[in-house]
Amino acid sequence: xxxxxxxxxxxxxxxxxxxxxxxxxxxxxxxxxGVLYLDGNSLGAQPTAARQAVNATLDQWRDELIKGWNQGWxxxxxRLGDLLAPVIGAGQGxxxxxxxxxxxxxxxxxxxxxxxxxxxxxVLSEGGNFPTDGYIAQGFCQVSGFEHRFxxxxxxxxxxxxxxxxxVLSQVNYRTGALRDxxxxxxxxxxxxxxxxxxxxxxxxxxxxxxxESGARFAVGCTYKYLNGGPGAPAFLYVHQRVQDGGWQPxxxxxxxxxxxxxxxxxAPASDISRFRTGTHxxxxxxxxxxxxxxxxxVDMQALREKSLALTxxxxxxxxxxxxxxxxxxxTPSANQRGSQVSLIxxxxxxxxxxxxxxxxxxxxxxxxxLMRFGxxxxxxxxxxxxxxxxxxREVVESGEFKDPQFHVRGAVT
Amino acid sequence: xxxxxxxxxxxxxxxxxxxxxxxxxxxxxxxxxGVLYLDGNSLGAQPTAARQAVNATLDQWRDELIKGWNQGWxxxxxRLGDLLAPVIGAGQGxxxxxxxxxxxxxxxxxxxxxxxxxxxxxVLSEGGNFPTDGYIAQGFCQVSGFEHRFxxxxxxxxxxxxxxxxxVLSQVNYRTGALRDxxxxxxxxxxxxxxxxxxxxxxxxxxxxxxxESGARFAVGCTYKYLNGGPGAPAFLYVHQRVQDGGWQPxxxxxxxxxxxxxxxxxAPASDISRFRTGTHxxxxxxxxxxxxxxxxxVDMQALREKSLALTxxxxxxxxxxxxxxxxxxxTPSANQRGSQVSLIxxxxxxxxxxxxxxxxxxxxxxxxxLMRFGxxxxxxxxxxxxxxxxxxREVVESGEFKDPQFHVRGAVT
Numbered sequence: 001x002x003x004x005x006x007x008x009x010x011x012x013x014x015x016x017x018x019x020x021x022x023x024x025x026x027x028x029x030x031x032x033x034g035v036l037y038l039d040g041n042s043l044g045a046q047p048t049a050a051r052q053a054v055n056a057t058l059d060q061w062r063d064e065l066i067k068g069w070n071q072g073w074x075x076x077x078x079r080l081g082d083l084l085a086p087v088i089g090a091g092q093g094x095x096x097x098x099x100x101x102x103x104x105x106x107x108x109x110x111x112x113x114x115x116x117x118x119x120x121x122x123v124l125s126e127g128g129n130f131p132t133d134g135y136i137a138q139g140f141c142q143v144s145g146f147e148h149r150f151x152x153x154x155x156x157x158x159x160x161x162x163x164x165x166x167x168v169l170s171q172v173n174y175r176t177g178a179l180r181d182x183x184x185x186x187x188x189x190x191x192x193x194x195x196x197x198x199x200x201x202x203x204x205x206x207x208x209x210x211x212x213e214s215g216a217r218f219a220v221g222c223t224y225k226y227l228n229g230g231p232g233a234p235a236f237l238y239v240h241q242r243v244q245d246g247g248w249q250p251x252x253x254x255x256x257x258x259x260x261x262x263x264x265x266x267x268a269p270a271s272d273i274s275r276f277r278t279g280t281h282x283x284x285x286x287x288x289x290x291x292x293x294x295x296x297x298x299v300d301m302q303a304l305r306e307k308s309l310a311l312t313x314x315x316x317x318x319x320x321x322x323x324x325x326x327x328x329x330x331x332t333p334s335a336n337q338r339g340s341q342v343s344l345i346x347x348x349x350x351x352x353x354x355x356x357x358x359x360x361x362x363x364x365x366x367x368x369x370x371l372m373r374f375g376x377x378x379x380x381x382x383x384x385x386x387x388x389x390x391x392x393x394r395e396v397v398e399s400g401e402f403k404d405p406q407f408h409v410r411g412a413v414t
Numbered sequence: 415x416x417x418x419x420x421x422x423x424x425x426x427x428x429x430x431x432x433x434x435x436x437x438x439x440x441x442x443x444x445x446x447x448g449v450l451y452l453d454g455n456s457l458g459a460q461p462t463a464a465r466q467a468v469n470a471t472l473d474q475w476r477d478e479l480i481k482g483w484n485q486g487w488x489x490x491x492x493r494l495g496d497l498l499a500p501v502i503g504a505g506q507g508x509x510x511x512x513x514x515x516x517x518x519x520x521x522x523x524x525x526x527x528x529x530x531x532x533x534x535x536x537v538l539s540e541g542g543n544f545p546t547d548g549y550i551a552q553g554f555c556q557v558s559g560f561e562h563r564f565x566x567x568x569x570x571x572x573x574x575x576x577x578x579x580x581x582v583l584s585q586v587n588y589r590t591g592a593l594r595d596x597x598x599x600x601x602x603x604x605x606x607x608x609x610x611x612x613x614x615x616x617x618x619x620x621x622x623x624x625x626x627e628s629g630a631r632f633a634v635g636c637t638y639k640y641l642n643g644g645p646g647a648p649a650f651l652y653v654h655q656r657v658q659d660g661g662w663q664p665x666x667x668x669x670x671x672x673x674x675x676x677x678x679x680x681x682a683p684a685s686d687i688s689r690f691r692t693g694t695h696x697x698x699x700x701x702x703x704x705x706x707x708x709x710x711x712x713v714d715m716q717a718l719r720e721k722s723l724a725l726t727x728x729x730x731x732x733x734x735x736x737x738x739x740x741x742x743x744x745x746t747p748s749a750n751q752r753g754s755q756v757s758l759i760x761x762x763x764x765x766x767x768x769x770x771x772x773x774x775x776x777x778x779x780x781x782x783x784x785l786m787r788f789g790x791x792x793x794x795x796x797x798x799x800x801x802x803x804x805x806x807x808r809e810v811v812e813s814g815e816f817k818d819p820q821f822h823v824r825g826a827v828t
Contacts, residue, residue, distance in 0.1 A: 032477045039480045046476040054468060054698065061645055062460040063446045065777060066453045068645055100693030102667030103517065110557050127679065132668035132693055135681035139666030143524050143558050150679065224694065231475055231482055231697035252553030253516030254546035263781070265541065265564065267549035279514030279546055280638065283645035284468065285696035363479060367677070 005318035005390050013314065013383040021303050025379040028295055029228075036362045036389040041174075041202060041341050041375025044228030044292075053291035057283050068283065076286040077255075077277050081236060083293040087301070088200060088221070089210035090238050096273045097223070097236045097289065098281065102136045103251060104220040104237040105168060105197060107276055109140045110250035111239075112195045112218065116165035120194070121146055124160060124167040128153040130174045133199055137168060157185065161192040171209065172202035172339030175371055179203070179337050183214035190215065201225060204236075206340035206377075207308060208301040217243050226340065226377060227296070229289035237276050244272060253278035299379070307378035308340040311386050315342050315374065318390035326397055344372040355407035356396045362389050419732035419804050427728065427797040435717050439793040442709055443642075450776045450803040455588075455616060455755050455789025458642030458706075467705035471697050482697065490700040491669075491691050495650060497707040501715070502614060502635070503624035504652050510687045511637070511650045511703065512695065516550045517665060518634040518651040519582060519611060521690055523554045524664035525653075526609045526632065530579035534608070535560055538574060538581040542567040544588045547613055551582060571599065575606040585623065586616035586753030589785055593617070593751050597628035604629065615639060618650075620754035620791075621722060622715040631657050640754065640791060641710070643703035651690050658686060667692035713793070721792035722754040725800050729756050729788065732804035740811055758786040769821035770810045776803050 004010070017023055030046045031037065037045060060068045072079070081095035088095070098104065109123060123141055125134040127150045134150065141148035151160050151167070161167070167189060172179050182198060189196040198219040203209050205226030211219055219238040223229035248269050254260050255277035258268045269275035316323075316330055323330050329345040332338060346353060347370035354366040364374040376386065396402050418424070431437055444460045445451065451459060474482045486493070495509035502509070512518065523537060537555055539548040541564045548564065555562035565574050565581070575581070581603060586593050596612060603610040612633040617623050619640030625633055633652040637643035662683050668674050669691035672682045683689035730737075730744055737744050743759040746752060760767060761784035768780040778788040790800065810816050 030476045032479070035479070037479060043475075043480045043482075045479065046472070051469070051472050054472060055465070057645075058460070058465050058468060061457075062444045065446070065449070065451060065459065066457045066779070067777075068457075073645055099513070099517070100667070100695070102693035103513070103665060106665060110553075114556075130668075131671070131677050131679065131681075134679060135666045135668055135671065136692075138681045139524075139662060139664040140557075142528075142662055142666075143554075143664035145559065222694070231471075231487055232695045232699075234696070235693075248553060248556055250553040250557035251517060251520060252549045252556075253514070254544075254549055257545070257549065263545050265545065265548060267545075267552045278550075279516035279649075280636070280646045281514070282647060282696050282699035284698045284702060285646075288698060363481075365480070 005387065005394060006321045008314070008318050008387065010384070010387060013387040016383040020307065020383065021300065022307055022378055023382065025295065025299070026382060029380040031380060034361045036385050036392070038362065038364045038374040038376065038389055040377035041225050041373065042365055043231055044225055044377065045380050046230070047228055047292045047295055049291040049294065050230060050288045053287045054284060057287040061283065073283040073286070076283070076290065077281065078274060080286060080290055080293060081273065083290070083297070084236055087209070087296050088204050088219070088238065089208070089212050091212060091241060093273055094241055095236055095238050096276045097234050097286070098277050099235060101199065101201060101220050101222050101235045102132045103278070104235055104276070105133060105136045106140050107237065107249040107251050108197050108218050108220065109137065109166060110144070111246060111248070112166045113144065113146060114247050117193070120163055120165040122149050122164045123147070124149050124151050124164045126151050126169050128173065128175065129168070129170050129199070130201065133168050133170070158188060158192065161189065161194050164194050166195045166197060168197045168199060170199040170202065172206065174202050175367060175373070176331055176333065176343050177202070177339040177341035178333045179207070179339050182210070182216060186215045202339050205296070207305050211238055212240070216240065223289050228292040230285065232285070233289045234281065234285055239273060239276065249276055251278050255279060304378050308376055309335050309338070311376040311378060311381060311383065312338065312340065312342050314383060314386050315376070315390050318387060319393055322394055322397055340376050342374045342376070345370045346372065349402055351410070352402040352407040353396060356402040356404070357392055359407070360392050360396070362392045419801065419808060420735045422728070422732050422801065424798065424801060427801040430797040434721065434797065435714065436721050436792055437796065439709065439713070440796060443794040445794060448775045450799050450806070452788040452790065452803055453777045453779050454791035455639055455787065456779055457645055458639055458791065459794050460644070461642055461706045461709055463705040463708065464644060464702045467701045468698060471701040475697065487697040487700070490697070490704065491695065492688060494700060494704055494707060495687065497704070497711070498650055501623070501710050502618050502633070502652065503622070503626050505626060505655060507687055508655055509650055509652050510690045511648050511700070512691050513649060515613065515615060515634050515636050515649045516546045517692070518649055518690070519547060519550045520554050521651065521663040521665050522611050522632050522634065523551065523580060524558070525660060525662070526580045527558065527560060528661050531607070534577055534579040536563050536578045537561070538563050538565050538578045540565050540583050542587065542589065543582070543584050543613070544615065547582050547584070572602060572606065575603065575608050578608050580609045580611060582611045582613060584613040584616065586620065588616050589757065589781060589787070590745055590747065591616070591753040591755035591757050592747045593621070593753050596624070596630060600629045616753050619710070621719050625652055626654070630654070637703050642706040644699065646699070647703045648695065648699055653687060653690065663690055665692050669693060718792050722790055723749050723752065725790040725792060725795060725797065726752065726754065726756050728797060728800050729790070729804050732801060733807055736808055736811055754790050756788045756790070759784045760786065763816055765824070766816040766821040767810055770816040770818070771806055773821070774806050774810070776806045
């Protein structure tokens with residue numbers, strides 16, 4: 001392998017690792033031996049501190065019992081929100097960690113449409129977005145009487161805003177990795193008298209997000225992908241300070257009440273971001289996430305972005321000749337329009353290639369039709385890791401290893 | 415203390431422990447030294463198996479990463495539902511462990527009212543119930559256009575069902591511990607053409623619940639009280655098999671889709687209990703609960719009920735003379751109308767008595783105005799524990815220890 005991959009040598013990438021300002025973060029993750037993990041866009045790896053944090057919370061449950069709620073559990077949605085805020089360009093008091101993305105979109109749809117002008121009675125979902133964003137918008141419309149519409153993939157947004165109260169858009173597309181210009185689109189949507197909810201599932205922790213600077217008022221996102229909060233870690237919700245006093249959100253539970261322990265009969269929303277809480281949350285889930293968020297305070301987001309682009313380009317550069325000779329289409333967007341993933345299409349062999357890679361310990365994922373997705377997480381992937389993953393990819397394809405029938409059996413979830 | 419408490423000797427309760435068929439369960443819990451815990455109605459104690467289970471899931475996250483979702487995480491809402499079903503008298507496939515009570519009530523309100531006759535446009539909440547049940551009903555009404563009403567405490571239910579589509583009732587009242595006759599009330603409500611959602615927060619795991627036998631069609635409950643699932647453990651939702659094919663629930667997320675991994679644009683609900691799932695759930699939270707639910711398969715629910723009544727009566731019998739002489743009102747309902755708690759009122763000193771007890775390691779809780787609540791959890795409380803707690807109560811009151819100013823300072827959460 002000293003001859004390199006498409007001319008890129010192992011020695012050259014090892015040199016890049018030596019100069020990498022983020023290289024030290026890898027030591028803060030517990031990674032399994034023999035695995036090259038390119039699926040941090042689905043579930044992030046485990047921060048080493050998570051185990052100790054979770055066990056400390058188990059101790060607290062055992063020893064302090066109900067008193068644990070006074071010792072940090074109750075306030076964790078706001079405390080973790082404040083830890084997360086700098087990572088997504090939000091201010092203190094603008095982010096609440098709570099529930100999941102599906103539920104948080106519902107809350108914001110209810111909150112926003114409550115004040116929508118009477119001529120704006122539609123909710124617009126993005127065609128080709130991760131489906132739950134559309135599903136919950138449809139559920140909201142069914143119960144509220146709003147009309148649900150899909151923005152066709154590739155259509156001009158401005159031409160589909162008539163009568164729309166709110167549109168839900170992903171900053172980074174989960175399939176292609178395409179990155180939207182949040183500031184420009186937010187401006188355009190607001191200019192049409194419409195609100196936008198940004199879904200940051202594939203951008204939070206993947207690249208610098210500038211919610212305040214972009215003029216964004218509402219956003220949601222998850223913490224189990226690039227933020228490494230653990231499987232099914234709680235999601236977050238962002239509401240700009242200036243629009244936090246707009247009334248009820250419909251999933252009005254006691255933790256979102258202005259005085260949760262007064263036990264008043266009637267609901268009255270908290271005056272701040274806490275109004276977006278619902279009921280009691282899992283202390284174990286929050287503590288794992290908190291351990292991960294503590295790492296982010298030390299991350300230089302600009303360095304993260306540079307490394308993300310470098311890693312994604314390295315993978316593609318190591319393989320571009322192979323793509324050409326084997327009919328694999330690289331649909332990864334150009335650098336300034338890219339999240340932190342590489343997207344390749346091979347309608348015939350994509351599934352089998354991904355399975356053959358998994359058998360070698362190189363974990364990516366596959367989405368019909370033909371899409372191979374590889375996520376690049378700058379905190380725990382080295383340049384050498386990416387080079388080695390590319391080497392496996394090349395070997396799997398060039399050797400025809402993927403043709404083994406075992407790699408063509410369709411499983412359940414990937 | 416050999417003279418006993420109100421004539422009840424320590425030796426006599428030790429004898430009862432020796433004959434207790436449930437005594438062996440205490441060894442399955444990790445309990446702090448020096449604590450007598452009478453607050454399992456707020457947060458249950460930790461099953462010893464929870465720590466190992468949570469650490470095994472941490473291992474799984476670390477080593478299996480995304481594959482963990484194929485190794486038990488994804489199906490845990492239904493699997494844990496089936497584990498829980500026998501404890502609440504439900505059948506297999508009728509219970510889903512998901513989200514929290516607040517959210518589950520919203521789902522059922524949406525699901526039920528979707529098919530409500532046009533003349534029934536109101537949702538009835540129970541005055542004096544735990545407030546979140548009313549708050550979320552108000553939120554639902556605000557977004558759906560239904561009318562929200564409160565049933566006044568103590569009012570005749572039958573007289574308040576005109577125009578009502580659905581009523582939300584707690585089987586056991588969180589303040590008084592009063593137990594409702596689920597079968598009779600379900601029948602009455604159905605006879606009026608109305609549906610009822612039962613909240614089992616203070617009955618599931620506290621006493622035998624007979625959902626199917628009682629004719630109940632819809633219920634919700636939490637798992638962090640008598641079911642010992644951990645702080646903020648996921649809640650559950652029950653829908654009778656015969657009414658599971660009724661259409662959408664409004665919090666329609668991808669985990670509730672008929673084909674969650676087909677990534678269809680339009681929502682189509684799963685045909686079974688899975689339709690009540692929303693988005694991605696915390697694997698860590700579920701695994702702690704699963705460790706607890708495994709214990710319940712060995713619990714004789716009739717023996718549990720008998721011990722619950724015996725423990726609550728023991729506490730009261732040890733103190734009834736004291737209640738009389740010190741103006742403490744015992745509002746605990748009679749045996750067949752009681753959950754698993756003792757409720758005492760002392761408007762002047764209740765708060766301070768509870769604080770003085772906590773200082774001695776006897777954990778109960780206090781609710782304004784004047785209410786002292788003590789929960790009795792038959793799996794990890796012995797007769798001697800209860801006797802000792804009563805001894806402390808007697809000493810705190812008789813000595814005037816509670817008069818110390820430190821016990822009158824009002825804290826935040828209790």
